[in-house]
Amino acid sequence: MTLHLVDRNPTVTPAQMVEELVPPEMFHEVSFDSYIPDPDEPSQAAAVQHAREFVAAVDKLVKARGKKGLFSRKSAPAQGVGLYLDGGFGVGKTHLLASIFHSVPGPKAFGTFVEYTHLVGALGFNQCVEYLSNHTVLCIDEFELDDPGDTMVMSRLLTELSGRGVSVACTSNTLPGQLGEGRFAAQDFLREINKLSSVFQTVRVDGPDYRHRDLPPAPDPLTDAELVAIAEADPTATLDDFDALCEHLSKLHPSRYKQLVAGVSKVCIENVHPAANQTVALRIVVLADRLYDASIPVLVSGAKLDEIFTPEMLAGGYRKKYLRATSRLLALSRFAAADA
Structure with missing residues (x-):
């Protein structure tokens, strides 16, 4: 008997959505060492180095947080660090993002931009902040904004979490200052977009789409x-x-x-x-x-x-x-x- 997708009506609970915030199966075993930079694209090797430095900065924050906990639980957490890998399709940005995920201590989360917005919708904003605020890192793949509502929600979420010491690593094909460009009246949301830009260090990753090489x-x-x-x-x-x-x-x-x-x-x-x-x-x-x-x-x-x-x-x-x-x-x- 042939199966049909149209006959399937799956349900997903908020708990399942949280459990599934891990890299896709094809990226379960990747690492910085398994990323092979294109020798003709020096930005790729540079991106690996920036990603390693991001991991080192996260480790430093985690250790500092642990030491503060020995003396004062009321100490304000240090600001989280941010890395934004921008580039074209198929240059290995998701590989690097998954490598970051595998290299940092937990709790941690990995998901697409869409998955995070769905999580906010399922849990509610405040509960989502509380759940994610104990994470060391959020890895957000394909950071793209489709409407003003997503702009506001993600800006608030990342600003709130960064202030609580959560670090954020993202990939996208659009620089932070250009988020929403061509999709809605971005000038009306410039303040929110600028907040997002201030969270990240932007690193460009250039090269041809590996999925179409030869x-x-x-x-x-x-x-x-x-x-x-x-x-x-x-x-x-x-x-x-x-x-x-x-x-x-x-x-x-x-x-x-x-x-x-x-x-x-x-x-x-x-x-x-x-x-x-x-x-x-x-x-x-x-x-x-x-x-x-x-x-x-x-x-x-x-x-x-x-x-x-x-x-x-x-x-x-x-x-x-x-x-x-x-x-x-x-x-x-x-x-x-x-x-x-």
């Missing part, structure tokens, strides 16, 4: 018959119509997408075509991130995976999100081709 183009779409045969041959593969899947995603909170694809070996999608609008496209971005985190191959019929986001979408304020999602979907399609 690799052929993405495989051509399969026929519907080929796709069905692949799905039917694998009891843990799923098969869905593109429009039906997009409709199903609209009924699920994005915090549930990770559980939606849990335990799936392959995702097969029929009749792929360009997304109807930005709302649909942004849901696909979140799904692509969760599939990539779990290294789940993607096979499709219909249009190519690099045709989901229209030229108009790629020219707008969410351009970087769509390009990242395309990069990841193409990598997952190559996983599928390699397994064939």
